[in-house]
Every structure is written in C-alpha cells, then in structure tokens.
Amino acid sequence: MNISKLAHYSIRTTDLPASLKFYTEVIGLRNGWRPPFNFPGHWLYLDEKDGLEGDQGSVHLIGVDPVDPSGLIEAMGDRDIESLHGSGAVDHIAFFAVNLLEVRETLTRLGVPYRERTVPTLKVHQMFLEDPSGLVVELNFPFLDENEGADA
Structure with missing residues (x-):
C-alpha cells in the first residue's frame, strides 16, 4: 500500500452554517474553492496557500438539505x-496547532x-472540543513552557 498522508476528512452535517462557523472561527481553517456539487457544502483549507482550484482542502463539510437531499x-x-x-x-480528528494562550482566549x-x-x-x-455535529476535535500544541500547561 502506498498511502502517503491523509487527504481530508468529511463531516455530513444538518447545520452547515454552525459547522462552517466552528471550523473557520474556532479552529481557524479557511473556506475555499469547492467543485460545483449538486448539494450544499464547503471545503476548508489550512492556510492562504491552499484553496486554489484543484486543491482538495483538509475538511469537507457536507450539508444535508432536508427539503431536497437528492443531490447528496x-x-x-x-x-x-x-x-x-x-x-x-471515528473517535476524534487531530490537528497540530500553535499559540495555546491565544486559542484559550x-x-x-x-x-x-x-x-x-x-x-x-x-x-x-x-485541547479537546466538539464541533456542532458532536465530533471531537483535538488540538496538539508543542509544550514549550510550564506556564502553558493544563492548569488553565
């Protein structure tokens, strides 16, 4: 098997706006290019360099349209x-992260x-938190300073 890295993970959500807000405002991903699928969704990217046409993103939000789910x-x-x-x-999804104190705030x-x-x-x-669909997201920070430890 020649797997080199994780391509992305997808979340099928009944609350697409809340999930988009969580992953962009809380996690800090960026909403970017997505093919014109016949169902609602967003592709989220790690940074500004990603998100050009043809990129695949790190997180795919898949919206469930309760009125017409036929495309999905x-x-x-x-x-x-x-x-x-x-x-x-799936137990959780993990990201490497930086700026622990800023993320806490x-x-x-x-x-x-x-x-x-x-x-x-x-x-x-x-740090462990839940997205609006109840999926656990783990953020891993380098432990550089005792004052940044778990005593928050």
Missing part, C-alpha cells in the same frame, strides 16, 4: 439523520467548552 444521496448515498451526531466509529470569548491535558512524555499539550 445520488453523490454519496443516503444516511439516517439520527446517525449524524458524534463520531460513530478565543475559545473562552466564543463560549466553546474544551478540556485540556498535557502529555509530558510527548512534550505536547492537548
């Missing part, structure tokens, strides 16, 4: 709306609950 069903199959909360068999300002822990053997500080 045709492209990706049908899913029970009740199965779209939480992560199912942003999450507090936006009212986004989170949990923290430090993994001393890896020298990494982690």
Whole structure:
C-alpha cells in the first residue's frame, strides 16, 4: 500500500452554517474553492496557500438539505439523520496547532467548552472540543513552557 498522508476528512452535517462557523472561527481553517456539487457544502483549507482550484482542502463539510437531499444521496448515498451526531466509529480528528494562550482566549470569548491535558512524555499539550455535529476535535500544541500547561 502506498498511502502517503491523509487527504481530508468529511463531516455530513444538518447545520452547515454552525459547522462552517466552528471550523473557520474556532479552529481557524479557511473556506475555499469547492467543485460545483449538486448539494450544499464547503471545503476548508489550512492556510492562504491552499484553496486554489484543484486543491482538495483538509475538511469537507457536507450539508444535508432536508427539503431536497437528492443531490447528496445520488453523490454519496443516503444516511439516517439520527446517525449524524458524534463520531460513530471515528473517535476524534487531530490537528497540530500553535499559540495555546491565544486559542484559550478565543475559545473562552466564543463560549466553546474544551478540556485540556498535557502529555509530558510527548512534550505536547492537548485541547479537546466538539464541533456542532458532536465530533471531537483535538488540538496538539508543542509544550514549550510550564506556564502553558493544563492548569488553565
């Protein structure tokens, strides 16, 4: 098998505006180019260099149109709306991140609950939060300073 890296992950959501806001304002991804599919959605990118036509993004938000889901069903199959909360068999999605103190301030300002822990053997500080669909997102920060630890 010749897998080189993760291409992207997709979230099928019944609240596309809330998911877009979460991933752009809380996580800091950028909304960018997306092919003209026959269902609502957004492709989100890590930085300004990404997002040109032909790029694939890191996170794909797939909107469920309750009035006319036919485009989505045709492209990706049908899913029970009740199965779209939480992560199912996927436990969480993780990103490397920087500026721990700034992220704490942003999450507090936006009212986004989170949990923290430090993994001393890896020298990494982690934050765990949930997106609007109940999917757990892990942010991994380099542990550079004892004052940035989990005692927040």
